[in-house]
Amino acid sequence: xxxxxxxxxxxxxxxxxxxxxxxxxxxxxIEVPPHVELGDLAFPIAFQLAQWLxxxxxxxxxxxxxxxxxxxxxxxxxxxxxxxxxxAGYLNVxxxxxxxxxxxxxxxxxxxxxxxxxxxxxxxxxxxxxxxxGHLRNAVLGDALVRLLRWSGARVEVHNYIDNTGVQVAxxxxxxxxxxxxxxxxxxxxxGKFDHYCWDLYARVTAWYEENPEALELRRQTLSEIEEGGNxxxxxxxxISMRVLNDQLDTVERLGIYYDxxxxxxxxxxxxxxxxxxxxxxxxxxxxxxxxxxxxxxWVMRLPSEEETGAREDEGKVLVRSDGTVVYTxxxxxxxxxxxxxxxxDFSYRPFRRYPNGHTTWITTSxxxxxxxxxxxxxxxxxxxxxxSEQTYLQRFVKEAVRALVPDPRVxxxxxxxxxxxxxxxxxxxxxxxxxxxxxxxxxxxxxxxxRGLGVKADDLIDKLEEKALGEVRARHPELxxxxxxxxxxxxxxxxxxxxxxxxxxxxxxxxxxxEALSFEGETGPYVQYAVVRARSIFRKxxxxxxxxxxxxPEQIPEINRFLNEHDDLWALLYLxxxxxxxxxxxxxxxxxxILAKYAFQLAQRFNTFxxxxxxxxxxxxxVREVYLAITEAVCERLARALELLGxxxxxxx
RNA sequence: GCACCCGUAGCUCAGUUGGAUAGAGCGUCGGACUACGAAUCCGAAGGUCGCAGGUUCAAGUCCUGCCGGGUGCACCA
Numbered sequence: 071x072x073x074x075x076x077x078x079x080x081x082x083x084x085x086x087x088x089x090x091x092x093x094x095x096x097x098x099x100i101e102v103p104p105h106v107e108l109g110d111l112a113f114p115i116a117f118q119l120a121q122w123l124x125x126x127x128x129x130x131x132x133x134x135x136x137x138x139x140x141x142x143x144x145x146x147x148x149x150x151x152x153x154x155x156x157x158a159g160y161l162n163v164x165x166x167x168x169x170x171x172x173x174x175x176x177x178x179x180x181x182x183x184x185x186x187x188x189x190x191x192x193x194x195x196x197x198x199x200x201x202x203x204g205h206l207r208n209a210v211l212g213d214a215l216v217r218l219l220r221w222s223g224a225r226v227e228v229h230n231y232i233d234n235t236g237v238q239v240a241x242x243x244x245x246x247x248x249x250x251x252x253x254x255x256x257x258x259x260x261x262g263k264f265d266h267y268c269w270d271l272y273a274r275v276t277a278w279y280e281e282n283p284e285a286l287e288l289r290r291q292t293l294s295e296i297e298e299g300g301n302x303x304x305x306x307x308x309x310i311s312m313r314v315l316n317d318q319l320d321t322v323e324r325l326g327i328y329y330d331x332x333x334x335x336x337x338x339x340x341x342x343x344x345x346x347x348x349x350x351x352x353x354x355x356x357x358x359x360x361x362x363x364x365x366x367x368x369w370v371m372r373l374p375s376e377e378e379t380g381a382r383e384d385e386g387k388v389l390v391r392s393d394g395t396v397v398y399t400x401x402x403x404x405x406x407x408x409x410x411x412x413x414x415x416d417f418s419y420r421p422f423r424r425y426p427n428g429h430t431t432w433i434t435t436s437x438x439x440x441x442x443x444x445x446x447x448x449x450x451x452x453x454x455x456x457x458x459s460e461q462t463y464l465q466r467f468v469k470e471a472v473r474a475l476v477p478d479p480r481v482x483x484x485x486x487x488x489x490x491x492x493x494x495x496x497x498x499x500x501x502x503x504x505x506x507x508x509x510x511x512x513x514x515x516x517x518x519x520x521x522r523g524l525g526v527k528a529d530d531l532i533d534k535l536e537e538k539a540l541g542e543v544r545a546r547h548p549e550l551x552x553x554x555x556x557x558x559x560x561x562x563x564x565x566x567x568x569x570x571x572x573x574x575x576x577x578x579x580x581x582x583x584x585x586e587a588l589s590f591e592g593e594t595g596p597y598v599q600y601a602v603v604r605a606r607s608i609f610r611k612x613x614x615x616x617x618x619x620x621x622x623x624p625e626q627i628p629e630i631n632r633f634l635n636e637h638d639d640l641w642a643l644l645y646l647x648x649x650x651x652x653x654x655x656x657x658x659x660x661x662x663x664x665i666l667a668k669y670a671f672q673l674a675q676r677f678n679t680f681x682x683x684x685x686x687x688x689x690x691x692x693x694v695r696e697v698y699l700a701i702t703e704a705v706c707e708r709l710a711r712a713l714e715l716l717g718x719x720x721x722x723x724x
Numbered sequence: 725g726c727a728c729c730c731g732u733a734g735c736u737c738a739g740u741u742g743g744a745u746a747g748a749g750c751g752u753c754g755g756a757c758u759a760c761g762a763a764u765c766c767g768a769a770g771g772u773c774g775c776a777g778g779u780u781c782a783a784g785u786c787c788u789g790c791c792g793g794g795u796g797c798a799c800c801a
Contacts, residue, residue, distance in 0.1 A: 367799085580736095592763095593749040724761085
């Protein structure tokens, strides 16, 4: 409802300026004053106006006087209590507090469905090892974006790209065949979390290569057998990668993350996606065959800007190697063209997983689609790919290729959602028992490395969080059953982890610290969850005590206003709750869930202060008590909604 | 060498398309549980927003240069 009011005021301001100064204004900035006493909405329009008028007439104008003039022209509105000019020329608007409170009691109207389908790709961990917390940052970020986009009215299709024919899978195959000398049956007999087993094996293979460089030939040979398909090595790779994938999906399922489709690189290869994309690229003149230089025999793509600036000849990206094989960026171009329906070919599909909540995740296959009717995948209105910022350079080639081949605005709305990695502090490494070189000990951060087996495994961290949360729950609720306590501990652990990974903006490299990640106090998920739990318990107590509610109505507006106008702190809390949509919208627009996470924390903080300084249930004045309850209700609902958009559940008790 | 990201309190980080007196958490010190659950709250100390110029009514925010850190510039992904 706040959005509508804001738009309404902006419209009036635009008319005022048009009428009074004969100026057409496109964008009118809306701000929120730094303090309640200054008002609820601020318009710095007089500053801009003074500038425009000076440019037009050459005369100087006083912003304050201009603001006064506009204020005088603004027609009265029911939702607005008064308008003031403040500071050097701010036009400040004070809302009618009681009307906003009553308005918030109505359920929030959902944004209009836009009918667009946005394809979000995230997680995309190589299927050769367990996920570490860096991978979780990707998954949690992607999942929050999915939730935000759905909230904004879009249809979202969630992809987790599976690079099942790459070097990393080949490395683990090499490890099983040549290092461990295990046959298929022995590998299948390995018990427990297979991805954890591969985590160690992968690190051992990397170390082995370093000592025996000739073994790299085994990797090359294995990789080409996997790419070719239809041989025992490829079948082994298929078994390994699919088993690891299942384990990875178990891990993210613990956080409540699901996918619609798992597009596999093997199908991109075998279903001739690349061949089609290659034809298009050649026809558009985007790739050139190099006849000399270091890239002799390769097909190379150059960025348009490099051509304009006459960059050095050796720049550009090899898409096809001299042996005819395709690099990842090439396959990624094909995949992204398919996402927008530009390729003219399609995958076949089969159901891969059915979850207890009824969700089905599909996977691509080369066989004709057999069981079940898959939904229509691809043909998106835009795509968003959550990929680490270290790949920004390569993603530029993907974007440029798609831009050149898909001549419509969908490409401009598609984007690489870049985020910085999660690194370990030297202290965290020591806690993990990882040995560091002297120069590494000097550094502030140590990058995680799957190759080195250096990192915090996602499952291990979740285990630790659940264990710690369980201890806290048992201490507070000894009466709970084992199952009940575990469920609460799980919700709290997920809340802590998701919030921890989302509170940092995407451009911040997270320095992972166990103490901070395992904290349930201060700026954490559990802090916000606790605020909602407290709020809800008030309503439970209310019912238990058999107390009745006296719903507020329009006839009480003057009385409510008399009370709220004397309590700026209550109003500040209520107003912040009302601004949920504004923050969610911003988070969605900037692909930055941290904006919403910060909001949720701030709202929880203000609620806790309120909870502490006002006693709701024992309030004697029925109207005042009802106002307290209405505020609590409004805050509680917005907090829970914000958490939901971040993928965090609210426990029944804490 | 070139490109991108970062530099804000002791530590970890926010700071919306430039807007009013730069904020939060952690840590430190001192307080608050016989009232809706203390995973909470209140108070205190803590700042040359890396440095130097520039743009303007207004700069932590935009531009230029420098310093410091990270990442990329593969016929790896």
